[in-house]
Amino acid sequence: MGFRGFGSACFQLQRGSLSPGIQMMVVASAWILKKHFDGFPKTSDFELKKIELPDLKDGELLLESVFLSVDPYMRPYSRRYMKEGDIMIGTQVARIVESKNPAFAVGTFVVGHTGWRTHFISDGKDLQLLPSNWPESLPKSLALGTVGMPGLTAYFGLLEVCKMKPGETVLVNAAAGAVGSVVGQLAKIGGCKVVGCAGSDDKVAYLKKIGFDEAFNYRTVKSLDEALSKASPDGYDCFFDNVGGEFASVAINQMKKYGRIAVCGAISQYNDSVPQKGPYVQIPMIFKELQMEGFIVSRWSNRREEGLQALLKWVVEGKVKCHEQVTEGFENMPMAFMGMLKGENLGKAVVKV
Ligand SMILES: NC(=O)C1=CN([C@@H]2O[C@H](COP(=O)(O)OP(=O)(O)OC[C@H]3O[C@@H](n4cnc5c(N)ncnc54)[C@H](OP(=O)(O)O)[C@@H]3O)[C@@H](O)[C@H]2O)C=CC1
Numbered sequence: 001m002g003f004r005g006f007g008s009a010c011f012q013l014q015r016g017s018l019s020p021g022i023q024m025m026v027v028a029s030a031w032i033l034k035k036h037f038d039g040f041p042k043t044s045d046f047e048l049k050k051i052e053l054p055d056l057k058d059g060e061l062l063l064e065s066v067f068l069s070v071d072p073y074m075r076p077y078s079r080r081y082m083k084e085g086d087i088m089i090g091t092q093v094a095r096i097v098e099s100k101n102p103a104f105a106v107g108t109f110v111v112g113h114t115g116w117r118t119h120f121i122s123d124g125k126d127l128q129l130l131p132s133n134w135p136e137s138l139p140k141s142l143a144l145g146t147v148g149m150p151g152l153t154a155y156f157g158l159l160e161v162c163k164m165k166p167g168e169t170v171l172v173n174a175a176a177g178a179v180g181s182v183v184g185q186l187a188k189i190g191g192c193k194v195v196g197c198a199g200s201d202d203k204v205a206y207l208k209k210i211g212f213d214e215a216f217n218y219r220t221v222k223s224l225d226e227a228l229s230k231a232s233p234d235g236y237d238c239f240f241d242n243v244g245g246e247f248a249s250v251a252i253n254q255m256k257k258y259g260r261i262a263v264c265g266a267i268s269q270y271n272d273s274v275p276q277k278g279p280y281v282q283i284p285m286i287f288k289e290l291q292m293e294g295f296i297v298s299r300w301s302n303r304r305e306e307g308l309q310a311l312l313k314w315v316v317e318g319k320v321k322c323h324e325q326v327t328e329g330f331e332n333m334p335m336a337f338m339g340m341l342k343g344e345n346l347g348k349a350v351v352k353v
């Protein structure tokens with residue numbers, strides 16, 4: 001997929017490698033938001049399009065996506081920031097296949113933010129290089145997960161929003177996912193007790209394997225309130241909330257006095273056509289004197305290198321374990337996205353082109 005020759009021939013070649021005189025047209029595939037999602041996304045909301053890329057100008061690069069990320073934020077962001085016909089928002093690990101920019105060598109891997117597309121042209125300004133000390137043996141797809149945006153979300157959310165301290169108890173939901181699995185492991189590194197909730201027994205087993213002190217399947221417990229209380233009878237100092245909705249309404253009552261809640265995500269509400277109604281948070285907030293703060297990871301863009309280096313070190317040392325749910329094939333991006341929203345992923349959901 002991706003390269004199409006003029007005339008009858010079909011080439012899987014780099015444009016620059018052709019003999020002089022033979023001009024190749026690069027054709028990218030891209031997934032378009034055909035129709036705004038109404039409720040849970042449907043296959044018919046997406047459309048696969050071909051886009052012919054122009055020849056490179058001086059200073060430009062041609063890149064091919066190698067791994068693409070599917071993330072929950074794409075669901076609410078599409079409604080807020082996209083119009084029908086736009087290419088689906090998203091990030092990729094991409095390889096430079098042609099360069100007319102001396103600052104970027106062919107073969108270099110970067111993180112791009114150009115949405116669901118197989119190829120794109122860049123002047124390099126919008127690209128993020130992988131850390132220079134990235135080990136050859138470490139999958140580059142982790143730059144979309146544990147050593148990328150989701151890992152940074154866990155890192156800054158715990159340190160700066162939850163302000164976790166050794167000896168405290170941390171609760172995290174969607175705990176076996178990209179953000180949650182890092183939250184739990186960082187909290188353990190920080191000397192905390194960690195309780196995680198996830199939506200299947202396999203996920204719960206995984207959480208225990210990677211060091212969570214307590215974990216349970218929120219779908220099968222008789223009472224969420226009782227399960228939270230059993231996992232930490234004294235309550236919770238920090239709650240890293242990836243889910244919102246009913247889960248958060250129950251969990252807030254289990255917070256300790258002066259507890260901190262990092263409102264990271266609200267995936268249980270992203271597909272709602274009609275907003276969910278309370279219970280409301282004010283009474284427990286007042287009597288427990290809680291702090292509850294929403295955040296977006298880009299707040300700490302100026303500390304990105306610090307976060308990535310910390311995460312990379314822990315991964316290399318084996319202190320933070322990573323799992324990826326890899327879907328093969330660019331044509332399967334909508335399926336991977338919808339599967340992640342349904343909870344089919346263990347760890348970070350990525351697509352391998
Ligand atoms: N504020 C920020 O800057 C950022 C926020 N986020 C947010 O963090 C959260 C986790 O993201 P990420 O780690 O990438 O995704 P995950 O890898 O955790 O995948 C999403 C998971 O959410 C869970 N889930 C889906 N629907 C529901 C539901 N109705 N109730 C409870 N759980 C549900 C599923 O796990 P399960 O089987 O356990 O239900 C699913 O696997 C999201 O809310 C996302 O929007 C992410 C990045 C940055």
Ligand SMILES: CCCCCCC/C=C/C=O
Pocket residue numbers: 072073089090091113149264265296297298
């Ligand atoms: C184009 C990359 C944008 C990443 C921002 C992620 C913020 C997530 C918010 C909620 O899920």
